[in-house]
Amino acid sequence: MAETSTQLSFENVFLSFGGTLALTDVSFKVIKGEILAIIGPNGAGKTSLLNCVNHFYSPDRGGIIFKENDLTKIPPHKIAKLGIARTFQNLALYSGLSTLDNLMAARHIHMKSNMIQSIIYWGMGQKEDIEHRRVVEEIISFLEIEHIRKAIVGALPHGLRKRVELGRALAMEPDVLLLDEPMTGMNVEEKEDMARFILDIHEIRKTTIMLIEHDMGLVMDIADRVVVLDFGSKIAEGTPEEIRKNPIVIQAYLGEEHI
């Protein structure tokens, strides 16, 4: 890794729901330009952690620092503007819009036309739409979804929807991309495609990626570093090789018999 500056840093994050601790004293740093995988058994707090980054959940204590801002004190829509995009575990597409419009909707943060310009749509509003259309079309061809450009996403098969959702996150041109189980419900071929896209994004766009995934083989293949959560606490952090050999991780996550 060329430079090792910190992109996102979690500092003693505590989160509880009505007394139940979901995250306990979680601290780690995400390095600029890396693919960081977060793994852990079900209910370990992986998604909760991402939700804290988006400020969909408010941590009880601790901070999440990004570009010198504490994300726990900024409203969600402004966090998106700062450069954090994400996909969701259970798809959260705009199901009534076409693929193209889903991606265009994600350009929202980069567009400037206001209410009046939207209503008149002559000149500025339209010109801006076309400008951003170019960016979106690039992403569409990158993800190989040209054929469903004008299809309503609600009617697409699951694998394609996942890809559209990745495209929507990419259309935000984020510095940090949060991927919450991008490969659930996919067959091997689709998973390989998705892995290829993730690696390409990382390669070409130098985007920092935080990834939650259950497919261990895949995580070990594509991640630069891995953070392991169990019952809301971080139990390990390191390269895939280190994690693979770590006895605590093996016990907590992979099960006793693997030792």
Add this chain to the structure above:
Amino acid sequence: MAVIRPSGDFDRNYNQDMALIRKPWQWVLLLLSIGAVATSPYWAPPYVYIKANQIGYTLIAVQGLNILTGFTGQISMGQSAFMLAGGYISALIVTYLNLSFFIALPLAALGAGLVGLIFGIPSLRVKGFYLAMATLAAQFIIPWFTLHMFPEYLGGQNGIISAPVPVIGSYEFNEPARFIHITLFVLILTTIAAVNISRSRMGRAFVAIRDNDLAAELLGVNLFGYKLRAFFIAAVYAGLAGALRAHSSWQIGSEMGYDLSESIIFLGMLVVGGLGTNLGPFLGTSLIILMEDFSNIVGTKVSAVMLTGMTERVLTSFRPIFFGLILMLFLIFEPRGLAYRWQLFKASWRLRPFSH
């Protein structure tokens, strides 16, 4: 459903791809239909242009509701109350400030919009069913206000009986045959605005909120800001509709059909036509308004054969019965409305004869 184009229709740049009117014959057809409505007072029986005028201003209110409920997904039960507000503001401005109707109209729209903004504030916290209940407040508060407050200006129960007639020079828009031109002009503007909203940055934000408000927020849409914008625009449309209605019927008052049932009928028109489509309000509003007359005809026929001597009661009960029946049939058989049917029809026609 992907958009199916006629064969041989290709785009060479994004401008063409985004164009709404693609072919010269479509322009011709559009201008011909506008021309037909505009000249209807000269060739059609009064029924046609009187109905066209009524459909026109109702349509504007339904278009506004479509932006709020159809695109943004915020159910509002207060649209006819905002119409009432717009109608009153316009009538008061023309009567007491002696301004032209054509200045009062945009002011009424703006005023109604601000009222709508106030009643849109609950949308910050509540959604769905609860928001519908919250907007119901507008439907009670606004008519109550006009009924009980400032009777010397607002006219209490009687309302304002002589809402002034719009005038340009010495030309008075004093009958539907003339007023329809104002309605048509405003309708064209509101339609252009509605279409533009639905295909621009703001419209995509609206639909994002409707389809997945959580994702919309995490992807950078300021939920509250955009919900308020939707409420504002819907109320502006209602204000325009109310002002047009007040000045074409020369009267405005809380007892003149600006009640809750009117708001619900607007929602019904939207469902029948197709929520979240630009064509929907046109089809739904026309169908429901014409259905009212149809129910009168059927009612008269029925009361001539049976239930004789109860004509009046039969007529008043047939309207809601027909409305309820149509709404129910649509909800069961085509909840996506007439606009969707039209899409299917066009698609099947384009695929013909190779439907596989």
